[in-house]
Each structure stands twice: as structure tokens, then as C-alpha cells.
Amino acid sequence: MKRITIIIFLLSLTLLLNGCWSKRELNELAIVMALGIDKTDDEFEVTMQIVNPSEISSKQPSGKNSPVVSYHAKGKSLFEALRRTTALTPRKPYFSHLQMLVIGEELAADGINQSLDFLARDHEVRNDFYIVVADQSTAKEVLNVLTPIEKVPANKLKNSNEGSQKSWASTSTIQLDKLINNLSSDGKSTVLSTIEIVGDKKLGIDPTNVERIETPVILVYTGLSVFKEDKLVGQLNEEESQGYNFIQDELKSTIEIMSCPKGGNLSTEIIKSKTKVKGKIINGTPSIDVTINVDQNVGEVECDIDLSKIKTIHMINKSTSKLIKDKIKKSLDSIQKKYQADVVGFGEAIHRADPKEWKKIKGNWESLFPELKVNVKVNVNTRGLGTVQNSLLYKTKE
Amino acid sequence: MSFSEKNTTNSPDSENKDSQKLILTRLSENIKKIKEVLGNSTDIIIREVGIGKSKKQRIAIIYTDGLADKTAITDFIMESLMLDLDATLDTHSEDVIQYLKDFCLTVGDVNDIADFQTLFRSILNGETVILLDGQPKGISASTKSAKDRAVSQPTTESVVKGPQESFTETLRTNTALIRRKIKSPNLWLKSRVIGKVTQTDVAVMYINGIANDKIVKEVFTRLDRIDIDGILESGYIEELIQDSKYTLFPTVYNSERPDVIAAELLEGKIAILVDGTPFVLIVPAILTSFLQSAEDYYQRSIVSSLIRILRLGGISAALIAPSLFIAITTFHQEMLPTPMLISIASQREGVPFPAFVEAIIMEVAFEILREAGLRMPRTIGPAVSIVGTLVIGQAAVEAGVVSAVMVIIVSITAICSFLFPAYEMSSTIRVLRFPLMVLSAAFGLFGVFMGTMAIILHLCSLRSFGVPYMTPFAPLVPEDQKDAILLFPRSSLLTRPRLINQINTKRGSNPSKNDANN
Known part of the structure; x- marks a missing residue:
């Protein structure tokens, strides 16, 4: 018995012989924060934004070195291009902490499907990074802009994307799994947030970009880009993007501005929005009902109006409802007529509602979609008026 | 130890042979033998006197100086026998011993002795032995008064609220x-x-x-x-x-x-x-005893329950914190939040060793400091701790030999290992930390979990006097959960631990009365 124990113990020691074969020390990693993919001359060009940890940490950054370094490499496939970067990078790139994937305009117009496979397949890449499209520039140029305050540009891109999605609703935070889901669904279309470089693109790489009080080159989200199949077909502006987010039930908060009867403006803040999209097919003709329930607060009053009256609140509710309907209409006009891409998932909605009929019209969906009738109904409730009741501009009738 | 080695070879055996023998009738022979066996040790006092009316009865009073109470011997044995005893004693009668015991010796605990083994044990215990000439028997009178320490405050298990007395060496x-x-x-x-x-x-x-x-x-x-x-x-x-x-x-x-x-x-x-x-x-x-402090029972049960949870967390940290850190930073970097990863990575810049070696260096350095702190003379304690803090805490980090995070991890581990109310258990955990670190360096989190699982399986296999070590968790005893990880209010602690006593499990229906002792 004792002998067996000793033998088992000695055998178990051999387990340790493999050593630490997959171990990587933290100072052997090049942490990739953002990845850009472009297409040049039928080849993929990747841009990796790698963080320089000692410049980021609060403990005595030298200030002389850039907080991030970018490396570029080309290859016939994305995988090849990424492996080629190991010849340039000081350490092996580590993709688990990827924050942003920027797709160049040219690649987007050409189709993004091929470049997604590696990212979905590789075990090191997680799927919780955001994907955006560069407008009128390459991904390389976007990733070569230094940003102030948030030292790592990838973090700036991520935070701005999240922030504008949450409180302005002009962008959409789309991660890899959702993108692949969208592209493989019935409509086979998707949107991605659009990033734009404002200012001289060449100056963004210069450290002076972050040394001034007013940054000369900045990265701005301008709305959403529409993809039909996997190809970029055009952009939605801010207002249309908000309309899109209303339909998709992805809107968390935004602002509506209406004009008062006696002149001046009144802004309300949407604090909650719940959308229901229902498809139906009547006599072979599909149609969509969109019902939106919105809660809002009065945020700013720049006009002579009596908020203490219930009539006024009704008026505000009605105006907001109309404004939202307008936004949605504009948005649908672009999506249905201009781009003819079912990015809103109406096809899915009809499929869910009536699978049998959907099979019949599925083939014609591309021609049916632009003519699809969409009934929008918006119910608005005002929940609060803020910390004051009537505006300074309100004149009491005495 | 050398003490035992020296003695096992000759003296106990020879002593055994001698001491089996019965006490002889002649006093002088007995005294000779005692002197011979005890090697004429100078702290053995043998006083020969004559007692009785005619002072003809020879007796010997034998005791160990320092172990026996001299005043008691003088007052209650010598004085009684030499001054107060006026009767005529029949030297050869059996009754003489009974007579002395019954009427002379004014000492509480008096016993007969017949053989040398008991005789030597009595003398070396601090008792006084009285041998009479012509009697194959003796008397031992309890006069123990070893120098002992006063009851003082407990040093290893201190409480804020609760009795402040501890056992002594006596x-x-x-x-x-x-x-x-x-x-x-x-x-x-x-x-x-x-x-x-x-x-x-x-x-x-x-x-x-x-x-x-x-x-x-x-x-x-x-x-x-x-x-x-x-x-x-x-x-x-x-x-x-x-x-x-x-x-x-x-x-x-x-x-x-x-x-x-x-x-x-x-x-x-x-x-x-x-x-x-x-x-x-x-x-x-059982395991839970080692995780409980006396003070748990003297506080409100909610406070005690929270403290027990805290203690459990701290103890787990003491066991696995360094190995978890090694596993995560060398194998599973994706598990760290990005800002934390960058922060730790920046601290590791320029550190020459792998995280595992770094951790081992720091842990061993701490163990050395701790051992030194325990063994060295108290007066130089502060000097060592200053050197220790400077060397470990600052110089090592500033010199770039170890990273600051590792110092934090090791300090947390060290402090957590002091959370144990029972000292031995903290040594156990300190030892187990090292194999876990090796496993984590070889297999990452997989190794840590295999190691932890092995420890738990081992714990489940242990028994203490037939009682499973992991009760009341494995086997699960629902009633005993009231005083395990949590501590329920006294009014609901109505039963004694099930597996320890099986006959009388009820503490009483009026707990406030009964548990006053507990």
C-alpha cells in the first residue's frame, strides 16, 4: 500500500515536467487595445494600437514617449497580416483586451465578411469589443490620432461610443457576436457606428495634438453606417440614427427640442423608451406596426409657458410624439428607399409573426422591403419637470 | 532530542529493576539504597531523627529541596513527630504507621507506600516521605509547593471582551x-x-x-x-x-x-x-473549532456571524491569494479588467523574475522575517522589523526586483494568515500555500482548483477520535449549522454537536439559564 502511494506520488511529479508551457508574463505581452483593418491593393492591412503600460500608469510616466504605439502589416488574409506583425512588435501581440475594431471605408465598401472569420474563430480574441467604421478615411488614419485626457485612443473611441449611445442615441454599440448575428439573419444587413476624423489627418499623429487646449484633430462619431449584405452603402445622420435606435428599442436617453406656441424652444429628455415591433401579413401584403412608449422629463424651458397646467403637459407630450415620429420617418425613408437595406430587422419580425406566409414572400423581400408599410404609434408620458416649475420667462397673469 | 537519547539507554532500565523492589525493613539499608539510586543528589534532603517518648524509634524524613514546602514540613511533620508525639511506639507493630497517619501527621493528603517506585515518584513530586526503622512500609505526605507562575492573561488567544485568565504550568x-x-x-x-x-x-x-x-x-x-x-x-x-x-x-x-x-x-x-x-x-x-474564537460567543450573534464570514474569507485569501495571482497574471490575463492589467503590467516592467519566482522570493522572505521575529530576543525586535519593512516593502520594489503588486499580495496573505484564532492552523495554511503556488505556476487556475480540491478531499478523509473532521459540513448535520459558519442567537442553540456526543444532545429547554456557562 505504502509502495503504491509512493509510486503514485512520483508519477504525479512528472505532471510538473511540462513546466509552464503556456505561461506568459505580463511584461512579455504587447496588449493590443485597438485593431484597424484596411484594404490596400487586394491585401489586408492591419493596424495594431499597442499600449505602452509604463506611460499609462500614474506612477511617473516619462511624458516623452507616446502612450500607444501602432504597427502595420499587410497580408493576403487577416491572419497572415497579424502574424506578420510579430516581426515588428517588440513583444507578442495579445488580443484578449481588444477594445475597438475600426474598419476602413474602402474595406467596408468591399465587404467585411472575410475579415470577421478570424476574429470569431481565434480563441484569444474575445467578442466584447466594439466595431466601428471609418468615414472618409482609413482605419490606419483613425488609429493614428492621439487623444487628450484618455491617453489610449482606443479607450476614447470606446467611451465616446458608449456615451453617445447611452445619452444621445446617435450611435450604436455593436459587438462581434451581434454583428455576426445581424449579418447571418434573414435581412442580412447591419449598421455600425461611423467615426470621422475632424481636422488635418496628418497632424493627428503629432504629440502636439494632445498638448494644446483645443485639440486640432479629433475623432467624432457622426451617426451610423448602413451595410447591405456586408457592404457599406451609406450613412445615417444623427437624427436618422436616433430614429433607428427608437425602432430597434436600443434608445436609452436622448433630447427632443420643440418650439413653443409663443415662440422659443422647450427641450425634453427621454428617460425611458420601450418599442414593440409587430409584423403581419394581410392578403400577402406585409406591414409593420411599431409601438413606442416613451417617458420624458422637461429639461429646459426657453419660452413663456405655464407648466403647472395639465393642458401644457398634454401639448408637450403631443409635440414629442410628433418629433419622434418624424425622426423615425426620416430614418425609414433612408433605410427603405435610399439604401434598401433591412437593417431594422422587419423581415425577422414578419418571419416571427407568420412563418408560413414569410416563406412565400421571402424571395421577394428585397423588392417588398422598400414599399413596406410601417405604422408608427408613439405614446409619451411626462414624468418630471426638473427642480423648478415655471421658467423665468413665464409671466404670471395678475 | 538529546535528552531522551541519553537517558533511554541505561538509567530507566536499571532504575526500573531497582524500583520494582519493595521497601526493606532496615532503615539504614533503605537510605543507602535511596542515596544510591538518586546518585547522592544534593537537593534530596534525608533527615534521620528519633521519635516517640524515648526517642528510640528511628525515622527518616525525605524530601526534595525546592519541590516540597519547607514550612509545611517543619510545622506539620517535624514538629508533630519530634515535639508533640509523646506516645510509646511499638517499633515492630504494624499499627505504628496507622497511628502516625491517624494521630500525628497534620497534613491533608497522606498515603502508604510499599515499594521503591512509588517512593521515588513521591519524593520527586515534592511529597515528603517518612520511613520508619523496622517497617517495610513508608508514608508519603503531600507537601508539594513547586514555584509556579501566577494566572496571567492569555498570550496566544486574546479577546477584548471575556475572561482574561489563562492556564499556567501547574x-x-x-x-x-x-x-x-x-x-x-x-x-x-x-x-x-x-x-x-x-x-x-x-x-x-x-x-x-x-x-x-x-x-x-x-x-x-x-x-x-x-x-x-x-x-x-x-x-x-x-x-x-x-x-x-x-x-x-x-x-x-x-x-x-x-x-x-x-x-x-x-x-x-x-x-x-x-x-x-x-x-x-x-x-x-473538528475543523470549525479552529476557525472560531472564544469571543464569538461573547458578542451579539450577528456581529459574530459577520466576523466569522470575514475570517473565512481572510483564511481563503491566506491560502490561495498568491497562487491565484500567479495563475491569473501568467495564464489568464484576459480575466483581469483592462485598466488593472495595464496597471499591473506597468509595475512588472523591468522585473527580472517570472511572477512565480517573485512570489516565492517574497513569501520566503516573509517567512524568514516572521521566524526571526519569533526567535530573536525581544529587545532587538523593532530593529528587525524596520529592516524587514524597508528591505521588503520599499527597497525591493524601488530596485525593481519585485513588483509593487506582489508586495501587496504577499502582505495581504501575511496579514490574513494571522486571522486564525488557532495558531497551528495558520502554520498549516502557510505550508499549503507553497504547493498551491507551484501548481498554479505549472497549470494556472486549473492547478489551483485541483490543489484546493485535493485539500478538501483530504480534509473530508480526516477523523479525530472517530469524528469526521469536516462535520457539520461533511457529513451534513443541519442542526449544527447554527454554530458553524454562522452563529445563531443563543436562544436557538439548543443542541450539542451531534456527532461528538450522541447520548445527551439537548442543552436544555431554557437556554438562557443553561448556556450561562458556555
């Missing part, structure tokens, strides 16, 4: 301290003398009717089985009676607090007191 004081807490006739005490050379008194205490008879019997069987030359501390006994030799976990609990021992006795456990040490052993021991 067995009698210790039994008295327990008796003072439990004034029940059912508190029984049985003695054994263990150690062929040291002849150490060992007392077993338990509450009859609460303690499990089978375990009591088993305790005596194991104590009687001990064959050793010397018992100098209860640790000797602990090692010789424990169930399994090959375990790092202590399966015998010990405490220097009378209140803890009293509480354990009330739960049906058995206390083993050893003369010469303030640490009293308790069997059977």
Missing part, C-alpha cells in the same frame, strides 16, 4: 481553573502518569453523561499506549494520540483559555491536561 492550578467554571459533580477527572523518565502527570477531564463513553475509553486506550521517556509539553501527547500522522491539519485542538476548555467540555469533548504546560488538549477536534 496541573493543579489548571484543573482548579476549569472546576471554577463548571461546578458540577459530573465533571470527572482521571489521572495518568506518562513518561518513563519524566513521570509527568496527565489529567483527563470530561463531563460524565455528556461526553461520549466510547471516546473517553478511546482516549484512555491511546494514553495508556504511549511509551516514551519524556513528556515536556502537550504537543508530545497530541502527536502520540492523533488519528493520522500523515496530515498537516491538527486533529487535536488546544487552548490556554479555561473558558474555551469549559465550553468544549460542555459540548461533550474531552480535555487532556499535561503538567508543565498551559496548553490543554481537546479531543475530538
